[in-house]
Amino acid sequence: METIEKKVCDWIDSHEIKAVRLLKKLVGEKSTMGQEFHAQAVVLEKLRQFDAEIDVWEPSIKQLRQHPLFKSDRTSFKESPNIVARKRGTGGGKSLILNGHIDVVPEGSKKDWDTGPFQPVVKQGRIYGRGTTDMKGGSTALLMAMEAIEKCGIRLKGDLIFQSVVDEECGGAGTLAAVTRGYRADGALIPEPTNMKLFIKQQGSMWFRITVKGLSAHGGTRYEGVSAIEKSMIVIESIRQLEKVRNKRITDPLYENIPIPVPINIGTIKGGTWPSSVADTVMIEGRCGIAPSESPEDVQSELESWLKDLEYQDEWFKHYPAELEWFGAMWLPNDLTGDDELATTLKSAYQTITGEQPIVEASPWATDGGVLSHAGNTPVIVFGPGETKLAHQANEYIEKDALIKAAKIISLFIMKWCDIERIT
Amino acid sequence: METIEKKVCDWIDSHEIKAVRLLKKLVGEKSTMGQEFHAQAVVLEKLRQFDAEIDVWEPSIKQLRQHPLFKSDRTSFKESPNIVARKRGTGGGKSLILNGHIDVVPEGSKKDWDTGPFQPVVKQGRIYGRGTTDMKGGSTALLMAMEAIEKCGIRLKGDLIFQSVVDEECGGAGTLAAVTRGYRADGALIPEPTNMKLFIKQQGSMWFRITVKGLSAHGGTRYEGVSAIEKSMIVIESIRQLEKVRNKRITDPLYENIPIPVPINIGTIKGGTWPSSVADTVMIEGRCGIAPSESPEDVQSELESWLKDLEYQDEWFKHYPAELEWFGAMWLPNDLTGDDELATTLKSAYQTITGEQPIVEASPWATDGGVLSHAGNTPVIVFGPGETKLAHQANEYIEKDALIKAAKIISLFIMKWCDIERIT
Structure with a gap:
């Protein structure tokens, strides 16, 4: 020195x-x-x-x-x-x-x-x-x-x-x-x-909000409704899959010790208004990572089209697609x-x-x-x-x-x- | 007449x-x-x-x-x-x-x-x-x-x-x-x-509240936390199974045209406070049906012990068991x-x-x-x-x-x- x-x-x-x-x-x-x-x-x-x-x-x-x-x-x-x-x-x-x-x-x-x-x-x-x-x-x-x-x-x-x-x-x-x-x-x-x-x-990141629709009904005849909570579980599981797909692409050695280089975090969930009713809406909010090599727009399109594909997995989403918004902040x-x-x-x-x-x-x-x-x-x-x-x-x-x-x-x-x- | x-x-x-x-x-x-x-x-x-x-x-x-x-x-x-x-x-x-x-x-x-x-x-x-x-x-x-x-x-x-x-x-x-x-x-x-x-x-019914614990972390390193939202999905899925088990037992012909005679409805879900954080708590509320032949106490014990068994499915629940409360109303x-x-x-x-x-x-x-x-x-x-x-x-x-x-x-x-x- x-x-x-x-x-x-x-x-x-x-x-x-x-x-x-x-x-x-x-x-x-x-x-x-x-x-x-x-x-x-x-x-x-x-x-x-x-x-x-x-x-x-x-x-x-x-x-x-x-x-x-x-x-x-x-x-x-x-x-x-x-x-x-x-x-x-x-x-x-x-x-x-x-x-x-x-x-x-x-x-x-x-x-x-x-x-x-x-x-x-x-x-x-x-x-x-x-x-x-x-x-x-x-x-x-x-x-x-x-x-x-x-x-x-x-x-x-x-x-x-x-x-x-x-x-x-x-x-x-x-x-x-x-x-x-x-x-x-x-x-x-x-x-x-x-x-x-x-x-x-x-890594960059952005916030998203996904609104999942259901169909309300009395809890005692819940089969007459469609639970937005159950549908939101499909959405969350699907986002887990997307996270896997996105992270498989990352080959940068700088990330090799990081378990999930570019995570998609589901941070909040909120839905339903009454214990005895079938929930007709669930809102989930989260944070989507942007790899240093990606543009925010690319990541947005990818999540959007991924969610659109939910209709092939569950007919419900064909009629009531999960709505995606990007809100609040974006970190480049x-x-x-x-x-x-x-x-x-x-x-x-x-x-x-x-x-x-x-x-x-x-x-x-x-x-x-x-x-x-x-x-x-x-x-x-x-x-x-x-x-x-x-x-x-x-x-x-x-x-x-x-x-x-x-x-x-x-x-x-x-x-x-x-x-x-x-x-x- | x-x-x-x-x-x-x-x-x-x-x-x-x-x-x-x-x-x-x-x-x-x-x-x-x-x-x-x-x-x-x-x-x-x-x-x-x-x-x-x-x-x-x-x-x-x-x-x-x-x-x-x-x-x-x-x-x-x-x-x-x-x-x-x-x-x-x-x-x-x-x-x-x-x-x-x-x-x-x-x-x-x-x-x-x-x-x-x-x-x-x-x-x-x-x-x-x-x-x-x-x-x-x-x-x-x-x-x-x-x-x-x-x-x-x-x-x-x-x-x-x-x-x-x-x-x-x-x-x-x-x-x-x-x-x-x-x-x-x-x-x-x-x-x-x-x-x-x-x-x-x-049918009778009661309201329950289940608190599912996670471990908070920054969303960018979500693998350092444990998502209460993901854990709550396990709880919800498990309740679906219990509902099946309970309804298989119902043989009363009066119920034969009813798809789910004694439903367990998950009515509300709420958890997490920030899109960029891993949710450390999720609360779900619902309504559990009581068959005409059942006592409320029997149904309460059944759900309680069912939730206890979650620890065999996921070690997490051994350390952070899903907490069950019965709240609000009970209809006999x-x-x-x-x-x-x-x-x-x-x-x-x-x-x-x-x-x-x-x-x-x-x-x-x-x-x-x-x-x-x-x-x-x-x-x-x-x-x-x-x-x-x-x-x-x-x-x-x-x-x-x-x-x-x-x-x-x-x-x-x-x-x-x-x-x-x-x-x-």
């Missing part, structure tokens, strides 16, 4: 407590969709300590709706401001976007939590709370890395653009708003929870292939800190990387300290050691990518 | 318009659970025209809760009064309860209705609206029969006890309250929608076997009016007959003008001709059962 790198890492090590305090403060402010501003205020407070140009704005829904990649049910970004802090480089280096989303998914059933989801607690080296892993921990690592570099008096040649965006969990409109506001760079890092793996490809896939420099630089930083080669994989979920690359033409790599399996869960946590390690790797990566002014 | 019978039938025929007007008035007053009093006011207005003792009361929830047959989630009968009108006989005849429920099930989705569910409309010999078939049409037939007898100056020997009860759709607490208030008789007729068939046995089965006089008398009235033998069957659904016979020791026959398949449906209707025919049959039945004072 170079002296300057060691200095930065030592600063991070000796300020571990600051990282924990910042993360706890961020987690303490509930920032589910529509109420992100409390947590953004914490980010802003932190950014004001930096020597950077700060831009805070509520995205314009009117403007976003004109963008072809905007897919969202949102009608307003009131109280959901984006924040970008640009630290201008001295010139001659590559620019870098550091992107973290501030929104978190709802906490779910509180009784599943051992601690309050928004009352962060540190226990046995872990920080618990909603968003610790996904991804306020990642954003904390970014801010720690930036602070270490600044506090060590290092001047970067390339621009460093930190983004704390809203709406990632609902489709990426926050990052899209940052792109349309003009923020682009030579590369971007998103510290989503990758378990410290390098994700050079990310991302593929770094061909832009190896981001990966090479991050690998080298990883190796310097850990002494090991990082694992390189494709992510089973989408990130704002799809928007950055497709709309902003900015190559993206995803790497972060959180654990995928804890995201969206009760008792979500992050390992403090991973957070600190990630901050160090990211600080080295920033210095390598943007390059530094050497004091001669 | 005797002269006196002909006179009564002629009165009914010439007052058809009164029957239609009364039914429309009853249907026009929405009487779903908790708001029965508007429709009961119409009943009361009608009953005041009779020479009868009228009893109107709101059942006491405190008192009912002490009765072993009270199974209901209700906490109050405020604005849900029962009405009983007793017309004392001159003595020496058999007493008869005429029981109709005033409550109706909710109208469901209004867009499925061609007319307003509570704006009754007469079209091509049919009266449309919620409750026309189930069972304000039946109650109208009772009231027309009673009025015809009174208007023709006939005096009955036995007591005639007309009951307009609440809460049948939710478990029969209205009829139970009438029984505990002391109303019993030598026989009872309930004009539920039987398509003019005689139901001498009625009823079996007239051994008390043939009610059936014989009604058959003879039917034959006099139609010239044909009636169809005798067992009902695929429960009625308040279970409460009348089990709690009130009153033998019950079920016969009415509505059509089973229209009950609880959108565009529910009743055929005006069936309504009038039923009123005539019932009037003859009353005269035969209670016997009349002959003018000598």
Whole structure:
């Protein structure tokens, strides 16, 4: 390790407590969709300590709706401001976007939590709370890395653009708003929870809703009706088959350790209104993965025609076809292939800190990387300290050691990518 | 037909318009659970025209809760009064309860209705609206029969006890309250929608709720979770098997034309909270039929042990057994076997009016007959003008001709059962 790198890492090590305090403060402010501003205020407070140009704005829904990649049910970004802090480089280096989303998914059933989801607690080296892993921990690592570099008096040649965006969990409109506001760079890092793996490809995804029709009848003469619940079981089973077919096609070695590279998740089901009646409608909602090599439109057509074929399996669907809608969000896939420099630089930083080669994989979920690359033409790599399996869960946590390690790797990566002014 | 019978039938025929007007008035007053009093006011207005003792009361929830047959989630009968009108006989005849429920099930989705569910409309010999078939049409037939007898100056020997009860759709607490208030008789007729068939046995039923557990995970790594939706499909399929097993046991010839004599209906399903998450809980609710020969307790144990056996089919259920609850209502089965006089008398009235033998069957659904016979020791026959398949449906209707025919049959039945004072 170079002296300057060691200095930065030592600063991070000796300020571990600051990282924990910042993360706890961020987690303490509930920032589910529509109420992100409390947590953004914490980010802003932190950014004001930096020597950077700060831009805070509520995205314009009117403007976003004109963008072809905007897919969202949102009608307003009131109280959901984006924040970008640009630290201008001295010139001659590559620019870098550091992107973290501030929104978190709802906490779910509180009784599943051992601690309050928004009352962060540190226990046995872990920080618990909603968003610790996904991804306020990642954003904390970014801010720690930036602070270490600044506090060590290092001047970067390339621009460093930190983004704390809203709406990632609902489709990426926050990052899209940052792109349309003009923020682009030579590369971007998103510290989503990758378990410290390098994700050079990310799966995209879309939400669908399928309405299955039945025919109501009294439960005592249920044979006079047609149960939409039974018919929905056929639909779900058929989607399982489609998932198999789609995943058989995936030969990318990056996916070889992933049991289902591109899953189709049935997330919710709801149907029927009365225990003693035959259900006449069932609605299922889910998430369909988009492989990095696919376009959303191709995937949509495939599911649509698959569902149409249900009529060959069950005559009922000929008369009452399962209705398919795409609703809410769409997360675009991302593929770094061909832009190896981001990966090479991050690998080298990883190796310097850990002494090991990082694992390189494709992510089973989408990130704002799809928007950055497709709309902003900015190559993206995803790497972060959180654990995928804890995201969206009760008792979500992050390992403090991973957070600190990630901050160090990211600080080295920033210095390598943007390059530094050497004091001669 | 005797002269006196002909006179009564002629009165009914010439007052058809009164029957239609009364039914429309009853249907026009929405009487779903908790708001029965508007429709009961119409009943009361009608009953005041009779020479009868009228009893109107709101059942006491405190008192009912002490009765072993009270199974209901209700906490109050405020604005849900029962009405009983007793017309004392001159003595020496058999007493008869005429029981109709005033409550109706909710109208469901209004867009499925061609007319307003509570704006009754007469079209091509049919009266449309919620409750026309189930069972304000039946109650109208009772009231027309009673009025015809009174208007023709006939005096009955036995007591005639007309009951307009609440809460049948939710478990029969209205009829139970009438029984505990002391109303019993030598026989009872309930004009539920039987398509003019005689139901001498009625199936009972109970509501159950099954909670199926899964393990939440991000939809992109759904293989890290366990879908409660997929597990619920196993539970539903298993219940289908139990239904087959249970129905194979039914050898009663009364059921031979009924495809599934004792159905288990899965009426509702609800699970998962987010399209991109693996659902960790699914709740299904349904109605389990009780054969006339069964006790509710036996059926409960059978379903319980059946669900326990799921662990042999899928290890998951060993660790997370499907949780079974019995909730809400319970309708007791009823079996007239051994008390043939009610059936014989009604058959003879039917034959006099139609010239044909009636169809005798067992009902695929429960009625308040279970409460009348089990709690009130009153033998019950079920016969009415509505059509089973229209009950609880959108565009529910009743055929005006069936309504009038039923009123005539019932009037003859009353005269035969209670016997009349002959003018000598």
